[in-house]
């Protein structure tokens with residue numbers, strides 16, 4: 308995909324690695340300036356996934372009663388509507404599944420996904436020289452989008468390292484002009500003392516909705532920046548705590564969280580990891 312997009316001379320593909328197991332304090336990761344984080348999500352924004360239930364067609368042997376063949380229908384030239392099939396039990400099951408997806412099961416799935424997404428986002432914040440992180444999903448659910456971002460912003464890690472949202476007025480022209488922004492009501496409570504308001508943050512998000520005049524799939528993206536990385540590194544250097552210059556094997560210079568190279572047990576990661584120099 309990188310090659311097709313004409314990016315092979317600029318993007319190194321490091322396939323088959325678990326992002327959560329990378330130590331941000333070790334080379335070459337300690338030099339990364341920007342991360343594009345596009346993690347696994349529910350995919351609920353993808354047209355044709357959640358809104359296209361499997362169609363279970365009635366079968367003759369499953370109790371489906373054939374209509375007696377009408378003489379009228381045999382007549383040439385008559386364009387009669389197809390008779391509605393009798394409602395087979397299998398279709399009830401499909402309806403049941405669809406209902407589950409909007410209830411308990413969906414809630415549980417979103418909870419698990421958003422916890423994982425937050426883990427990934429916080430890990431991205433740990434790269435010592437990173438100045439930019441994008442976080443995107445093809446989900447329509449605020450749980451995976453606005454909620455994850457606000458939790459990340461409220462984390463001690465983001466606050467200590469100075470991560471904030473890239474405001475709409477700082478974005479490139481095309482993104483700044485895009486009208487569909489975050490859902491204000493879903494931006495949650497920012498911690499007191501936050502340097503940005505909920506209005507500023509929801510305005511900074513870019514959303515795409517499916518089934519609208521824009522012709523897009525469902526998508527969400529937020530940009531995070533931090534302004535004084537070099538100053539923070541210089542300060543840490545003078546205190547001898549810069550991850551680059553230290554020999555420690557874990558990047559946990561955070562008093563709040565111990566980094567242990569966490570990863571989801573049993574998950575197979577077949578993804579690509581892209582490192583992009585700023």
Ligand SMILES: C[S@@+](CC[C@H](N)C(=O)[O-])C[C@H]1O[C@@H](n2cnc3c(N)ncnc32)[C@H](O)[C@@H]1O
Pocket residue numbers: 308324325326327345346347348575576577578579580
């Ligand atoms: C939405 S897809 C990314 C699509 C990609 N950006 C593209 O445009 O083709 C999410 C990817 O994240 C990968 N992933 C999930 N957890 C990961 C981890 N811990 N380390 C690396 N990749 C991971 C999944 O395997 C999946 O390929």
